[in-house]
Amino acid sequence: MRNRPIVAAAFAAMASAAHAADVIRDPAAGWDYLWYEVLVDISILGIAFALITAFFVIRYRRRAENEVGKAGRLTAAAAVGWTVIPMFVFMADDFFLAANGWQLWNTYRQPPANRIEIKLESGMYSWDYTYPNGVQTQNVLKVPAGKPVLLRMTSRDTIHSHFIPDFRVKEDSMPGRVTYLWFYPQKPGEHIVTCAEYCGIMHSYMIGKVVVVPEAEFTAWYEQEERKLAGGAGQPKKAGA
Amino acid sequence: MGTLKEWIFTTDHKRVGVLYLIGSLAAFAVAGIMALLMRWELTTIGPTLTANPTTYNVWLYAHGAVMILGFQIPALTGFFANYCIPLMIGAKDVAFPRLNAFSVWLFYVGIILAILTFFIPDSPDIMWTAYPPYSTITSGNTALYTFTVLILGFASILGGVNFLTTVAYMRAPGMTWNKLNIFVWCTLAAFVLQLIFVPVLGTAVTLISFDKYLGTGFFDPAKGGDVLIYQNLFWFYSHPAVYVIFLPFIGVVYEIVATFARNRVFNYKMVVYGGIFGIVGLSGVVWVHHLYVTGMADWIRIGQMVTTLLISVPVGFTVIGLVGTLYKGSISFETPMLYALGVLFLFLIGGLTGIPLAITSLTLHLSDTYYVVGHFHYVMAVAGTFSIFGGVYYWFPKITGRMYSEAIGKLGFWITFAGTNIVFWIMMDIGVKGMPRRYYDYAHFPQFENAHQWMTGGAALIGLGFALAVLNWIVGAIRGAKAPDNPWGSQSLEWSTQTPPPPGNWKDVPTIREEWDPYAYARP
Numbered sequence: 001m002r003n004r005p006i007v008a009a010a011f012a013a014m015a016s017a018a019h020a021a022d023v024i025r026d027p028a029a030g031w032d033y034l035w036y037e038v039l040v041d042i043s044i045l046g047i048a049f050a051l052i053t054a055f056f057v058i059r060y061r062r063r064a065e066n067e068v069g070k071a072g073r074l075t076a077a078a079a080v081g082w083t084v085i086p087m088f089v090f091m092a093d094d095f096f097l098a099a100n101g102w103q104l105w106n107t108y109r110q111p112p113a114n115r116i117e118i119k120l121e122s123g124m125y126s127w128d129y130t131y132p133n134g135v136q137t138q139n140v141l142k143v144p145a146g147k148p149v150l151l152r153m154t155s156r157d158t159i160h161s162h163f164i165p166d167f168r169v170k171e172d173s174m175p176g177r178v179t180y181l182w183f184y185p186q187k188p189g190e191h192i193v194t195c196a197e198y199c200g201i202m203h204s205y206m207i208g209k210v211v212v213v214p215e216a217e218f219t220a221w222y223e224q225e226e227r228k229l230a231g232g233a234g235q236p237k238k239a240g241a
Numbered sequence: 242m243g244t245l246k247e248w249i250f251t252t253d254h255k256r257v258g259v260l261y262l263i264g265s266l267a268a269f270a271v272a273g274i275m276a277l278l279m280r281w282e283l284t285t286i287g288p289t290l291t292a293n294p295t296t297y298n299v300w301l302y303a304h305g306a307v308m309i310l311g312f313q314i315p316a317l318t319g320f321f322a323n324y325c326i327p328l329m330i331g332a333k334d335v336a337f338p339r340l341n342a343f344s345v346w347l348f349y350v351g352i353i354l355a356i357l358t359f360f361i362p363d364s365p366d367i368m369w370t371a372y373p374p375y376s377t378i379t380s381g382n383t384a385l386y387t388f389t390v391l392i393l394g395f396a397s398i399l400g401g402v403n404f405l406t407t408v409a410y411m412r413a414p415g416m417t418w419n420k421l422n423i424f425v426w427c428t429l430a431a432f433v434l435q436l437i438f439v440p441v442l443g444t445a446v447t448l449i450s451f452d453k454y455l456g457t458g459f460f461d462p463a464k465g466g467d468v469l470i471y472q473n474l475f476w477f478y479s480h481p482a483v484y485v486i487f488l489p490f491i492g493v494v495y496e497i498v499a500t501f502a503r504n505r506v507f508n509y510k511m512v513v514y515g516g517i518f519g520i521v522g523l524s525g526v527v528w529v530h531h532l533y534v535t536g537m538a539d540w541i542r543i544g545q546m547v548t549t550l551l552i553s554v555p556v557g558f559t560v561i562g563l564v565g566t567l568y569k570g571s572i573s574f575e576t577p578m579l580y581a582l583g584v585l586f587l588f589l590i591g592g593l594t595g596i597p598l599a600i601t602s603l604t605l606h607l608s609d610t611y612y613v614v615g616h617f618h619y620v621m622a623v624a625g626t627f628s629i630f631g632g633v634y635y636w637f638p639k640i641t642g643r644m645y646s647e648a649i650g651k652l653g654f655w656i657t658f659a660g661t662n663i664v665f666w667i668m669m670d671i672g673v674k675g676m677p678r679r680y681y682d683y684a685h686f687p688q689f690e691n692a693h694q695w696m697t698g699g700a701a702l703i704g705l706g707f708a709l710a711v712l713n714w715i716v717g718a719i720r721g722a723k724a725p726d727n728p729w730g731s732q733s734l735e736w737s738t739q740t741p742p743p744p745g746n747w748k749d750v751p752t753i754r755e756e757w758d759p760y761a762y763a764r765p
Contacts, residue, residue, distance in 0.1 A: 056567035069504025094550035101600035165675030176462020179536030196609035204680035
């Protein structure tokens with residue numbers, strides 16, 4: 001009897017730990033892991049093919065002017081075997097990679113519930129963000145550390161692509177459609193945002209940044225901007241929008 | 242040699258082929274110079290060669306459009322198909338020689354239109370993909386792009402009709418389907434793809450000009466259109482177009498490898514019915530991997546991730562067939578063989594680095610970076626060009642009746658090979674680290690300046706190596722030593738006629754013996 005609260009607490013702690021691990025999987029960490037896994041996979045294949053080719057090229061080099069190759073016709077069984085076995089090897093690898101890719105894809109496409117949701121409208125040549133409270137910023141996306149960020153994106157002119165290399169994510173923004181991406185900033189810092197879809201003359205200068213700040217600092221800034229909006233004491237950073 | 246008039250009005254498939262070769266090499270030179278100008282511009286952060294980003298964007302547009310539409314496709318399905326297919330199947334000419342002549346005229350009109358880019362005030366700056374809305378609002382000339390694509394597509398369709406008929410009906414007596422050269426199969430498959438998919442591209446590029454000049458709104462959401470329709474139509478053609486390039490170029494490599502290894506093609510039926518047919522079968526259901534980051538529905542992005550990965554099966558067959566052909570061969574290393582082995586190496590790197598790009602989730606980071614650019618240059622652009630150069634070297638004695646310089650040929654190969662790996666390996670590396678493509682300037686990525694300088698150096702090597710090869714051909718064609726009929730000791734039928742082949746190709750149409758096939762080297 002005496003133990004019951006302790007056991008219950010232990011279960012609750014385990015459950016919440018499992019829950020937390022479930023809810024926020026960092027896509028960027030998942031990306032780095034899968035990338036490494038795929039690199040190992042393709043390196044093995046590449047080195048195997050390269051070594052076999054190099055061996056053949058050296059072993060079977062021509063030694064006399066009138067020499068010809070000695071390969072005979074394959075028997076039917078050998079021909080089928082040499083088709084079916086590689087096919088199964090490749091397909092096994094394909095499905096293995098597809099399964100891993102799909103799993104990570106689900107992480108990328110299912111944003112956690114405790115996110116902050118920000119609207120993005122892209123245009124030649126700026127990133128215009130609108131926070132839930134109406135605060136607007138241009139080319140600077142200020143977010144709190146430790147909270148998943150979801151961007152709902154559209155564009156007012158050409159197609160752009162909101163690329164944050166440090167968070168291993170991009171998605172196009174385009175007129176007439178709403179797309180989304182999310183990322184999980186965990187530590188304070190600055191990360192470049194760059195346009196990854198050719199959008200016009202100044203494409204290569206369409207640069208912004210994600211500024212990750214401690215949660216308290218973010219809240220202070222956020223509320224201050226909100227007061228400015230409500231009180232009319234200041235204009236939002238992006239005038240006229 | 243014949244007069245200029247005889248060449249212009251020729252209906253001989255060999256001369257038509259040579260006209261394709263000259264035109265496509267001219268296009269290659271123009272597009273290659275664009276690449277060098279871009280690399281020069283990117284040597285330093287900020288303006289280097291031009292202070293106007295539009296100038297750079299026009300180079301980039303011209304480089305992509307001309308390399309693909311004006312060089313690779315015409316060189317492979319124009320020159321090689323024309324020159325080799327009738328000789329390989331034992332025909333006197335193609336089925337429709339006048340149609341053939343007309344298609345090479347159209348090709349010249351097409352490349353003249355493409356090159357007009359540099360002489361009009363409003364040069365297109367829309368990239369070879371011409372995505373709307375940008376292509377419909379730019380002040381660049383989208384119509385020029387539309388007409389260039391339509392004219393070249395017209396030529397491709399005529400070529401398709403012609404060569405499918407030629408191979409179906411004009412094979413020499415005894416030339417059964419299973420005795421066809423791998424190159425013939427590959428080219429047939431490429432023409433099937435052209436016939437199916439070119440009309441879709443024609444539709445797409447016509448609609449952007451309608452939107453821009455006639456005020457329709459097919460791709461304009463404000464008028465009820467949708468921007469993604471274009472991308473779907475465009476890639477529905479342009480992904481198969483990669484196989485239109487890949488299939489003939491791997492076919493050329495097969496011919497070279499079989500001849501210089503003097504060996505039977507390994508598992509011919511696997512290569513043809515598994516590899517080539519498999520690629521044709523899958524080619525139309527993988528285009529969405531070009532749209533992984535556009536917000537297409539999840540089910541189709543996942544579905545086409547699986548089909549894209551499965552492409553590794555037929556492509557794997559073609560690579561296994563190629564490596565297997567070396568087994569127990571008698572391999573010598575003249576210039577064409579160096580290029581063929583170079584293709585195998587480049588294609589191995591290019592093909593395997595495509596696997597991460599097939600995986601949707603990895604592409605969310607890699608898409609539209611230098612990684613993609615490095616990958617497709619390895620797998621298609623440079624591998625294809627190496628194949629074209631190797632193929633021209635290989636058939637050079639047959640075409641011109643003269644030999645080229647082996648020493649210059651090998652020197653050119655090694656210079657280009659070194660340059661290629663410098664440029665595109667570094668390109669993939671900085672792409673993974675975040676360098677986006679189609680950037681005139683990289684002021685916000687100063688950490689990549691050193692890499693960009695190495696790439697510019699490598700590009701200069703590529704240019705030097707290819708220039709040496711072309712010079713080698715010009716000098717060889719004029720004053721090379723006389724070539725024997727079959728300098729490489731090949732079994733393939735095109736080497737059995739005299740050098741250069743007379744009009745009509747054969748004194749007597751060859752009859753194919755039961756035990757002959759184009760790769761029968763070993764005495765049974």
